[in-house]
Amino acid sequence: MVGPWPHKPFTFRACVATFGPLWVVCYSCRRFRRLSLAGIAERDYRSVTFSCSRCGAKGDFVATQPNTERGQEDMRDDPVENPQRHPAAVRRLLAGRHEPRPFQDSRHERQDRRR
């Protein structure tokens, strides 16, 4: 007997239930790590980004262990103890944000231009 799908859609938990284990890959460094769901299991995978702690490049998550894929045998499982976000990744993430503009009264702005 089949019950209803127990997982919230678009969560990492639902993704793992569908595809099995996930890996995060840096194609620049040719390295990968198995994705731990600790702290992200219920998060929407469409809103989570990954970056490489060694080079700062954007990371992708994949459903097949990378070094078992044809042409990717050189990829290596490369653990980093206590990985931290690379400064280049922080700059890239912050570049998309902008400071809120200070309040401006547009009527005064228009009057100023007429003078």
Ligand SMILES: [Zn+2]
């Ligand atoms: Zn990298």
